[in-house]
Amino acid sequence: xxxxxxxxxxxxxxxxxxxxxxxxxxxxxxxxxxxxxxxxxxxxxxxxxxxxxxxxxxxxxxxxxxxxxxxxxxxxxxxxxxxxxxxxxxxxxxxxxxxxxxxxxxxxxxxxxxxxxxxxxxxxxxxxxxxxxxxxxxxxxxxxxxxxxxxxxxxxxxxxxxxxxxxxxxxxxxxxxxxxxxxxxxxxxxxxxxxxxxxxxxxxxxxxxxxxxxxxxxxxxxxxxxxxxxxxxxxxxxxxxxxxxxxxxxxxxxxxxxxxxxxxxxxxxxxxxxxxxxxxxxxxxxxxxxxxxxxxxxxxxxxxxxxxxxxx
Amino acid sequence: xxxxxxxxxxxxxxxxxxxxxxxxxxxxxxxxxxxxxxxxxxxxxxxxxxxxxxxxxxxxxxxxxxxxxxxxxxxxxxxxxxxxxxxxxxxxxxxxxxxxxxxxxxxxxxxxxxxxxxxxxxxxxxxxxxxxxxxxxxxxxxxxxxxxxxxxxxxxxxxxxxxxxxxxxxxxxxxxxxxxxxxxxxxxxxxxxxxxxxxxxxxxxxxxxxxxxxxxxxxxxxxxxxxxxxxxxxxxxxxxxxxxxxxxxxxxxxxxxxxxxxxxxxxxxxxxxxxxxxxxxx
Numbered sequence: 001x002x003x004x005x006x007x008x009x010x011x012x013x014x015x016x017x018x019x020x021x022x023x024x025x026x027x028x029x030x031x032x033x034x035x036x037x038x039x040x041x042x043x044x045x046x047x048x049x050x051x052x053x054x055x056x057x058x059x060x061x062x063x064x065x066x067x068x069x070x071x072x073x074x075x076x077x078x079x080x081x082x083x084x085x086x087x088x089x090x091x092x093x094x095x096x097x098x099x100x101x102x103x104x105x106x107x108x109x110x111x112x113x114x115x116x117x118x119x120x121x122x123x124x125x126x127x128x129x130x131x132x133x134x135x136x137x138x139x140x141x142x143x144x145x146x147x148x149x150x151x152x153x154x155x156x157x158x159x160x161x162x163x164x165x166x167x168x169x170x171x172x173x174x175x176x177x178x179x180x181x182x183x184x185x186x187x188x189x190x191x192x193x194x195x196x197x198x199x200x201x202x203x204x205x206x207x208x209x210x211x212x213x214x215x216x217x218x219x220x221x222x223x224x225x226x227x228x229x230x231x232x233x234x235x236x237x238x239x240x241x242x243x244x245x246x247x248x249x250x251x252x253x254x255x256x257x258x259x260x261x262x263x264x265x266x267x268x269x270x271x272x273x274x275x276x277x278x279x280x281x282x283x284x285x286x287x288x289x290x291x292x293x294x295x296x297x298x299x300x301x302x303x304x305x306x307x308x309x310x311x312x
Numbered sequence: 313x314x315x316x317x318x319x320x321x322x323x324x325x326x327x328x329x330x331x332x333x334x335x336x337x338x339x340x341x342x343x344x345x346x347x348x349x350x351x352x353x354x355x356x357x358x359x360x361x362x363x364x365x366x367x368x369x370x371x372x373x374x375x376x377x378x379x380x381x382x383x384x385x386x387x388x389x390x391x392x393x394x395x396x397x398x399x400x401x402x403x404x405x406x407x408x409x410x411x412x413x414x415x416x417x418x419x420x421x422x423x424x425x426x427x428x429x430x431x432x433x434x435x436x437x438x439x440x441x442x443x444x445x446x447x448x449x450x451x452x453x454x455x456x457x458x459x460x461x462x463x464x465x466x467x468x469x470x471x472x473x474x475x476x477x478x479x480x481x482x483x484x485x486x487x488x489x490x491x492x493x494x495x496x497x498x499x500x501x502x503x504x505x506x507x508x509x510x511x512x513x514x515x516x517x518x519x520x521x522x523x524x525x526x527x528x529x530x531x532x533x534x535x536x537x538x539x540x541x542x543x544x545x546x547x548x549x550x551x552x553x554x555x556x557x558x559x560x561x562x563x564x565x566x567x568x569x570x571x572x573x574x575x576x577x578x579x580x581x582x583x584x585x586x587x588x589x590x591x592x593x594x
Contacts, residue, residue, distance in 0.1 A: 040456050051445040051479030058449020085439050
């Protein structure tokens, strides 16, 4: 995903001289091409994220379109107050690229992986929150972000993520994409865990359960039309995310459900528990630990579906 | 790069001193009627603002506040907004009557300045340690877009507690930025004590120099010295410029001078009268 970001931005910078990259001293060699083409439009801001965010605000006030790039732990939680005041309160078109959302960097520990970012960022007025599901969507997200006039957070993975979309989908901020058809249960998912939702879909198929998979690449603003439609059609709705159960997509959907749903639906929320990891662990092991591996997703949905009759 | 005020002759030292006294009177009045704190911090930076806006040090046109080549001024110590508003109104960025709405329900003259609501306000401030970084972004945009403006950022000494100030201070010289000026209103107090004692602030000039800036010290109430210093920017060093302006908190009103109680205290009617008498306004 990070290479897709660098390539897309290089293409865009050719035709739009407002584009400027602020990097927090990461992306070794990844931006070589960009830097060669646009030496004044790539700024290594050093390991100093608070300054980087406010600087982006200053650039945006003067008409530039800054993209902030570093590990998402550092360009969200570390400089949250700068994001809140300088980007959101001033409502400026700055794009924050959060590298390594979710459990991507689980092997590096909680200093580098993060499952609380969506909760924080979506709480901010004026902020748009995007979680592209593959490299194709990363490119779409960046193109669409350039059309927005306020701050945007784009949460991406790292590298070698499976490509979900063989062709560029119709991608619009705030409009979910149905990736798999299904009629028994509906999995609403977001971002880097999308491939596991698709694998779970296949596993459920073997269990004779037809699962629709809808990708909410935009968490804020939520696609209320799609939510209404899903909650009117399905008795079991599952939210799936590589993020804490506190405050993420599942919370956003639950908030909407409590306020708006006209019928009783079983809402099953899958995400990371309220618990840090303390031992060395790979991304896939961490996903499994939190119940987010394809098998565990399929198993818990199967169980829920079988128990459907017992919902009071 | 010269303001029209210079040619109109308004910049005689005595005139500028008179303007400073008038602005101080307006600030005291605003604090009283709006029940607003930070009087001491607002009074210490009056001459800095008068030098910039009335002394012809910046390229601005109140009739065209959005001009692409205008110099940008950011009041990073946003709690001194009363001074900023009084100065902007005095220069005609907006009608003076608006000052009466300061801090009243529905007013855009908020306790801390806001971008996009009032002409002349270039950035939202109030959270300390943001202004210099935003100013650096503006300076880089100016350089990249070949616009010859300068960016002036007014910081408080207490604000230099914030780590982000020093992040920006390190990045600006690395980016070879020359069109950026930081002015520190060094009134030696922060909210609850002496700024030199709470953090190891001194030697402040040497700190900025060691971070790669051209640093100067000036009497922050001597308008002539301020104008002299502010008129040579960029200087010839190729570095960004830091001006340490030595000031007195509560300056101009004897019973407020260097008394940190006036960080939060609001004057009563009698004190307003006394202050105005001292300023020669009554």
